[in-house]
Amino acid sequence: MFPLCRSSRLVVLAAGLAVSPAAGAVLAQAAPAAPSPAGTPMAEAGPQTGFGRSEGARIESHIARLHASLRITPAQEPLWQGFAGALRDTVVRMDAAYASRQRDHATADAVRDLQAYGAIEEADARNVQLLLPPFRALYDSFSPDQKRTADATFRRYTDKAVRRPD
Numbered sequence: 641m642f643p644l645c646r647s648s649r650l651v652v653l654a655a656g657l658a659v660s661p662a663a664g665a666v667l668a669q670a671a672p673a674a675p676s677p678a679g680t681p682m683a684e685a686g687p688q689t690g691f692g693r694s695e696g697a698r699i700e701s702h703i704a705r706l707h708a709s710l711r712i713t714p715a716q717e718p719l720w721q722g723f724a725g726a727l728r729d730t731v732v733r734m735d736a737a738y739a740s741r742q743r744d745h746a747t748a749d750a751v752r753d754l755q756a757y758g759a760i761e762e763a764d765a766r767n768v769q770l771l772l773p774p775f776r777a778l779y780d781s782f783s784p785d786q787k788r789t790a791d792a793t794f795r796r797y798t799d800k801a802v803r804r805p806d
Contacts, residue, residue, distance in 0.1 A: 695731050695734070695735070696728075696731050696735070699727055699728065699731055703724050703727060703728075707720060707724075709789060709793075710782070710786050710789055710790060711785075711786060711789075715781070716778065716781050716782075719774070719777050719778040719781055720778060722774040722777065722778070723771075723774040723775050723777075723778045725774075726770060726771050726774045726775070727771070729770070730767045730770070730771060733763055733766075733767055734760070734763060734764065734767065736763075737759055737760045737763040738760065740756065740759065741753075741756040741757070741759070741760060744756060
């Protein structure tokens with residue numbers, strides 16, 4: 641198995657959005673929601689790696705909590721479905737990148753191994769860019785309170801994701 645280091649930070653960021661302090665009271669009262677119909681629920685996607693299996697299961701739970709914490713309205717639901725589907729697709733793409741590296745790792749020389757690492761990093765960067773349009777559309781539909789919750793949550797998780805060890 642490979643360390644998930646920076647490449648898993650996108651998924652941690654996206655999946656961890658639901659855990660802001662502002663959302664705590666809402667989450668404490670909210671019943672767990674069923675997986676969103678957008679995209680294929682990760683549990684059914686057939687992940688190829690430990691990364692996909694562990695992150696897929698986690699992201700379904702986080703998607704439901706994020707939905708509750710942001711208090712997505714019925715009018716926002718179509719935009720939410722697009723964002724939730726993009727989150728799931730992110731995990732599927734990262735799982736595929738890790739699976740590719742795992743298949744070749746035992747026989748890869750240092751150059752091929754570095755290329756595989758680069759492919760994972762490129763997939764991570766592409767995923768961020770692919771999450772932006774559906775999230776921007778959703779964010780633009782938010783009320784001021786929803787924006788404050790999203791802003792605080794993203795700030796906390798982006799700070800955590802880019803923190804370097806001392």
